[in-house]
Amino acid sequence: MTGILVVDDDQHLLKALRITLQAHGYSVETAADGEAALVAASRNPPGLVVLDLGLPDMDGAAVLRELRRWSTAPVLVLSARHGSSDKVDALDAGADDYITKPFGLEELLARLRALLRRAPEATEPSTVDTAEFSVDLGRRMVTRNGEPVRLTPTEWSILELLVRNPGKLITQQQILASVWGPAYEKEANYLRVYMAQLRRKLEADTGNPRHLLTEAGIGYRFRP
Amino acid sequence: MTGILVVDDDQHLLKALRITLQAHGYSVETAADGEAALVAASRNPPGLVVLDLGLPDMDGAAVLRELRRWSTAPVLVLSARHGSSDKVDALDAGADDYITKPFGLEELLARLRALLRRAPEATEPSTVDTAEFSVDLGRRMVTRNGEPVRLTPTEWSILELLVRNPGKLITQQQILASVWGPAYEKEANYLRVYMAQLRRKLEADTGNPRHLLTEAGIGYRFRP
DNA sequence: CGGAATCTTGACGGATCCTTAACGCCGGTG
């Protein structure tokens, strides 16, 4: 759940954005002026910032520059000013996008998706490590004790799904649907076979797995 | 010097953009329709794409989706349509930004800078070495035990793609799209033939390759 | 126009991977 910080002095717009963004699965934090925005951002670093340029206490561009001193989170700027120089200044100050009021909510959401699509590469590490093995999502490679481990396509698909949700319980239906397709009514026997192979290749003691855990009757879970 | 591919069917706009972008230090390539754009992008991968949605031969969104199958270069969409759904469709199809005609050149340049700021730094070493052979990207030359190795154009294209992404798994579709063009549905048999030739020329033991590895069912990988 | 290099196409054996079935273990239940 990506965290979004919304900065605007218009309480109505703030509330509307909060409701809309939360309805689309984002975690939302709000600030009404530049000072509060910087405090909120440092206390709980957001995955993205929506910033209004017209703030009561300080220039929006100043907030942007201050934020850029230590944060690389994408910033989408809102503004009532249509002038070309305003856009250029904001973009060159570190903004990643700029839209003018009034704007359509659908367009705003689409631009947020476009920005967040790029963001994970910069924030999330592409590799997930455990005490025994390491999974490199970007290179699609698994190493154990420094030695590469050969995984079949199906084995990788299952491991990738589990590793991308650390600690989260993934149901058998979710795995089957993700790997074999929505006709997931296939026998759950597949899972038992492939989980056994994954453990044989990755776990030291297949009898007592330490990272690929079974939740009887429900599904599986990856523990880092 | 970053390479920018500009796709538009308006010859005047194309020329104006070429001159402006080159004046700002970018290397510019142009295409007048979707097919030419995809061919140009696969032949000489650009660092950024400026794409007009209104093309004569195919839908701009289709070009975008096809490009996204193998390229991660940022794409800025130009369009004469101001509709919200047009913007949402383009952005969700993989575009990174969307501006409507007419637009200011200064704003376009600022948005390009913002996009390129996020782009992964293309700090490629000019040569890549392994224990057995050495690949000089700049001179387009391969040496083995000090002796130059003759490669055909197709062989080089495949090797270059693999070597530019050390350790990363490249899917068969990515290779086919990059070398033979976006009509990548060509038979994967090509790859088998050329990988065999590459290994015969570069590997000591073609039966047990040490640098050009196969991932059955997925693609190939270069190990330094 | 002719020869050489390169690309395309097809076929075959072997390797890899997916599917399926069978069996034993364990915990819960009547």
Place this chain on the structure above:
DNA sequence: CACCGGCGTTAAGGATCCGTCAAGATTCCG
């Protein structure tokens, strides 16, 4: 204590994929 359902393990069959070779088609270049 016997039964039963869910899970782990293993192995064999078949389907798919890959490496290899060679011959025909095409392009390139003198």
